[in-house]
Structures are given as C-alpha cells and as structure tokens.
Amino acid sequence: RKEVEQDPGPFNVPEGATVAFNCTYSNSASQSFFWYRQDCRKEPKLLMSVYSSGNEDGRFTAQLNRASQYISLLIRDSKLSDSATYLCVVSLTGGGNKLTFGTGTQLKVEL
Amino acid sequence: DAGVTQSPTHLIKTRGQQVTLRCSPKSGHDTVSWYQQALGQGPQFIFQYYEEEERQRGNFPDRFSGHQFPNYSSELNVNALLLGDSALYLCASREGLAGHSGANVLTFGAGSRLTVL
Numbered sequence A: 001r002k003e004v005e006q007d008p009g010p011f012n013v014p015e016g017a018t019v020a021f022n023c024t025y026s027n028s029a030s031q032s033f034f035w036y037r038q039d040c041r042k043e044p045k046l047l048m049s050v051y052s053s054g055n056e057d058g059r060f061t062a063q064l065n066r067a068s069q070y071i072s073l074l075i076r077d078s079k080l081s082d083s084a085t086y087l088c089v090v091s092l093t094g095g096g097n098k099l100t101f102g103t104g105t106q107l108k109v110e111l
Numbered sequence B: 001d002a003g004v005t006q007s008p009t010h011l012i013k014t015r016g017q018q019v020t021l022r023c024s025p026k027s028g029h030d031t032v033s034w035y036q037q038a039l040g041q042g043p044q045f046i047f048q049y050y051e052e053e054e055r056q057r058g059n060f061p062d063r064f065s066g067h068q069f070p071n072y073s074s075e076l077n078v079n080a081l082l083l084g085d086s087a088l089y090l091c092a093s094r095e096g097l098a099g100h101s102g103a104n105v106l107t108f109g110a111g112s113r114l115t116v117l
Helices: none
Strands: A004-006 A011-014 A019-025 A032-038 A044-049 A055-057 A060-065 A070-075 A084-091 A099-101 A105-110 B005-007 B010-013 B019-024 B031-037 B044-050 B053-057 B064-068 B074-078 B087-094 B112-116
Touching (some): A011 A019, A019 A105, A044 A055, A044 A060, A070 A084, B005 B087, B031 B074
Parallel strands (some): A011 A105, B010 B112
Antiparallel strands (some): A032 A084, A055 A060, B031 B044, B064 B074, B087 B112
C-alpha cells in the first residue's frame, strides 16, 4: 500500500466549477499535512498547510480527518490558472523535514 | 533574494556512468534535501543534509550519495546509472532541522532533469 494515495485524474472541469480532491495516508503517526501545487515541468510549490480544524485560503479549503487518515482540498470558482497537478503531502515531523508525496491529481480547467 | 538554484538543468548520461548534481540553497537556509521525481509520480525523498552530515535517508541504494559544503551548498552523486534513474532531481532547502511549524517549510529548486540512455 502506498504511503499517500491520490486519484491521479485528470479532472477536467469548466471554469467556475467547484472541484474536490481527496487523499489518504497510511502512517497514523504523521504530524504535518500539506497540499502542494506543481505546474508542468516545474518544481512543487506549497499551496497550503492542512490543519485538523480545517482551513481556508481564498477559494481553497483544506480539511483533515485524522481518525480516517483522510485529507481533502476543495477549489471553488475554478480558474484557468488553477490547471496544475495537486500533490498531497504528509510528514512525520515538521514541514521542512522528510516529506512523503502522493502521485498527484491532475486538474484541467477549461473554458 | 535568490531562491534555490540547481545545476545543470538538463543532462543526458548513459547506463553505467556517474553523475553529479549541484544545489545552492536559498539565502539564510542551512538544510538541504534531495528528492527524485520520476515521470507521473510524486517526488520521493532521497536524503537530507545539515551541518555537512546526512541526517535522514529515504529508501535509495548506496549508489546515491551526497555531500554538503561549509557554505551549505550540496551535491548529489549517482553512480552506475540505470535507466530507471531517469527523473527530475529536486533540491529543497529550509532553515534549521527540527520544528513542527507549518511556516517552516521547504523551498524547492527548479530541478535537474536527468535522462539515462
């Protein structure tokens, strides 16, 4: 079983749609959780950290369910510029130490 | 303020050869990690260097080795290259070693794309 599992997609959605990505992780000792965004042939960049209480950053909302070992990302009012691969990431310690990445979910926002 | 810089950006090698990839961390950062990202996969942790010592290592064979210099820059060496070593190699830096702060996260470089023929 992979340590972090994601649906690879692609998710093709029209501009303005709401889209949700899910992720599960296997190590219950994981302490830190993140969503990274990676554009084609570029480096991953931190989109947002994920907290147990849930957190929001503009059109993006992340949720963590520790009991189910499940992480989600919701994108509202999708923009063409949101097209990218979204990587679910967990760490046993802080976000600057060893990160375990999922394979990523590809999002394509279309006109 | 320069971010993480890596060189070379692209390179082609043949099986059995050796390769050295280089990384300069972001200004103010002293910890460097290396990741391998194969096509269609997420990055996989290779190792982390701090104070010129390897502090953590992922599930990679001994053919993968590294070094950190006093100026915090780092090298990744891969010996006896295999076709399966073809990947994007990402360097990431941060300040310090420990901490659970969500703000203390990695900054990635643009990567070195290695093709092994």
